[in-house]
Amino acid sequence: MFEVIQKEMIVPNLHLLTIKAPEVASQIEPGQFVIVRSHQDAERIPLSVADWDREQGTVTMIFMVVGKSTARLARLNNGDNIPTLVGPLGKPTVIENFGTVMCIGGCYGIGSIYPVIRKLKEKGNEIITVVEARSSYLLYWLDKLGKLSKKIKIITRDGSFGIKGHINCLTEIMEKEKITPDRIIVNGCTYLLSKSSADLRSLNVPIVVSLNPIMIDGTGMCGVCRVTVDGNTKFACVDGPDFDGRLVDWTELFQRRKQYMNEEAQLVHSSGCGGGHE
């Protein structure tokens, strides 16, 4: 069993979860993920790691409530125990001295890009951070990110903080600010990943995206996480989750992520009418 050290809603619908898992904490690197199960009968859900403390033996994830399993996770309290936290899974993000790196984060990716930026900084890179959210009340960790970045740009859709706009005004911002990155790294929802890849491909630099297809085991055993990259089938859990967004078949990924939409809706429904679980 793995103890919940801290569970906190940091902004509406986004939760921070810190779990005691010394073995995982001792090995984890930026860009890797873990799989958790909240209860004995729960789904296995992959979550990127947003921080860790090797001495305390803890790992921290940020997750958004989107369905039944994340909702059950969100109901955990400090001191509870969860039956599964396994990892570190996936390959770490490749981090060297690239020069100038632009790091884009949205949603839970604002959290998971933090350790990436921390290590990029250690390796002597100059970091331009871009954070995107619907509104100011959905922003978090800006201080932590800002401290490590040469520049931090914030985009909100309603203009309540930073630049009013959407991820599609990225190119405009870059031109105005004369940002010419040697590498781009994007963490967040699939839409953010695909949109950034499409809009920034003309820069001719690698666009590293952390993919989040459906997964089960996370060890290469089931193949549900397959994605087509440069015409080849890859298993995101072992070959990724990072890939060059310019080579990803996004249409397929969006379709595959919708595979269980009808069934998942059934779950939300069955719990809503009191016939559910817990």
Added chain:
Amino acid sequence: MSKLDLNRREMPKQSPEIRKSNFNEVAFGYTKELAVAEASRCLQCKKPRCVEGCPVDINIPGFIKCIVNSEFTGAIRVIKEKNCLPAVCGRVCPQEEQCESKCVLLKQGAPIAIGRLERFAAEMEVAREKFELPEKNPPTGKKVAVIGSGPAGITVAGDLIMLGHEVTIFEALHAAGGVLTYGIPEFRLPKKVVNREMEYIQRLGVKLITNFVVGKTRSLQTLLKQYDAVFVGTGAGLPWFMNIAGENYNGCYSANEFLTRMNLMKGYQFPNSFTPIIRHKKIAIIGGGNVAMDCARTALRLGAKESYIVYRRSEAELPARLEEYENAVEEGVIFHFLTLPVKLTADQSGWVKEMECLKMKLGEPDASGRRRPIPIDNSNFTMPIDGYVVAIGNSPNPLIPSTTPELEVSKKGTIVADLETGKTSMDRVWAGGDIVTGAATVILAMGAGKKAARSMHEYLMKN
């Protein structure tokens, strides 16, 4: 001697009509009367050919004799001298290729039903309230790590704990048992049978650590610093696909995914479990082994109107256990022999809707000794489907080899190990089961585990 009894006793099972809509075990097993009657047919051969066919040399006439005399405790004791998982093997071993294929009564068309008797003996043990724990050797102070909790790992752990060593099993998934747990369906191998075996070795003192991926959570090299010897039994878990166009459409799976959703994640209880499963109407399973049968029969139980097995050779070459093939036919699985899928097409939202196939014919025997399937020109035809499962095999899981460069692997990705001892190219590291042989059988994995345990024990006592 009295006249030969050639009436091979059938094992009572659920009728096909009923069982194809539930997930309970198909077979009920022998009653005492049936078991004694079947056992009494055995000739108690002086040179029992059946034993030669058994990969772990069970004293077959010995345990059968116990059943004849209604000494059921004795029967299980004889089996367990050689096989620590009789409840599993009695259910899933391909007896018709092993012990039963060698039985002298085969000529008369009625070999002794050794598998069914083994299953019976194991069930009788469970039925007895008291479960005796055997006495272990005194502690040796040596520590052993076993990676993977499939039949190979369970066997090594069970043998070494009895010999007095301290044993810890590391398992990547949240539940132990390997393929027995995540792959083979409930209706063929109830999970309570597997859980019982896992509980048993834990009661013997084996420590089980789940949610632990060796090579990720801790490296093999680090384990070697903490343990005197390591056994790698990580199985063949990497699914193959056909590599034809359209395999990533929605509704297409590897057999591992389809079965894992069902078994490990209890998809058959959905929505009373949490991992979703789709109820397909017309589903095609590609392959002809046990795995394919399991998928096709699972799909029927989930309510499929039509569940097809699409196999590129003919009925004669089917690698599945005979009993499972017969069960599948009875339940209404539709077989398309000599058929090879070449392409899948999808509807506008990316769901598979049609499979294009080629007809095949059989040519000369190939390296495997089976006749090679050859496509017939212009024989293309299409089948409407809404589900597609690839069950053509698995490669060894590359996680440990890829993080352990010192470990010698073959071109196929299997770990190179001595077949008699299980020793690998790395000092203090043994391996066995599917990770060494490629996908094979439960009993071969156990046999490899036995040999490795013996060799590990020898090493541990010398050093």
